[in-house]
Amino acid sequence: MKKIILKKLLLVLLLWVVNFGAVSADVVSEPIQVRVAPGELLPIPTKLSNFGGGKRVDVLITRSIVSGTGKEIYTTSETVAVETTANFVKTVQIPFDTTPGTYLAKTSITYEGQLIPATAHFPFTVERKIFGLFQSDFLFYGGITIFVSILTALLGYALIKRYRPMRFVPLEYSDKPKEERIYYEIISDTIGQMRQRSGDLALEVAMHTEGLVIEEKTGKVLSLTDSPAKIIAALVAGYEKTLGKKVSFSFRRS
Secondary structure, eight states, X not given: OHHHHHHHXXXXXXXXXXXXXXXXXXXXXXXXXXXXXXXXXXXEEEEEEEOSTTOOEEEEEEEEEEETTSXXXXXEEEXXXXXXEEEEEEEEEOOTTOOXXXXXXXXXXXXXXXXXXXXXXXXXXXXXXXXXXXXXXXXXXXXXXXXXXXXXXXXXXXXXXXHSOOOOOOOOOTTSOHHHHHHHHHHHHHXXXXXXXXXXXXXXXXXXXXXXXXXXXXXXXXXXOSOHHHHHHHHHHHHHHHHTSOOOOOOOOO
């Protein structure tokens, strides 16, 4: 039993001596940018650490770009000497014919006496550009721009429609007797011109004028139940009171 234990202790001690005297290195690769366009440069940072107690190690660094299907589209190698730690940034040009998608930037190191493979990788996206913007950004900001433009146009149209003065179009009264038609036209023109100045407020004043009956939506004079002169005077007085100033009107010519 003692012999077995002693053999195990000797074996552990031997392994410790071998590992302590061996040279080992590790690699770390972190992305600087994770999206590039075909033809652009992708920086691949690499940090090497030598755990061999200051003993110089010649390390072969291999960098490659691998597609999502595992196809290698680019590879390059270089040898560097590492005593403790070393930092590198290697720029790799993405081929112009690269299909958009997700890729891996892989870094691996090889050195004499290597026991454990040392590799590092990070994912990145290849995406085309439109007018200097990545396609997804172009569509996103383009969509926002179109939406804002449409919204602004609709708002502008609503404001113009709301505040644009109403165009005065004389109404016809050919159905009225010829001797009365002139009064209908004068009162109708008065309402129409006032409506052009103050909007539907002109209709409200006319509707509350005694002896005058008008159509609510168009302002067309339907009937005169009092003296036309009295109605015209009352209508003009109502408008002057509403506006707080004297008003004048021009009438159609026969």
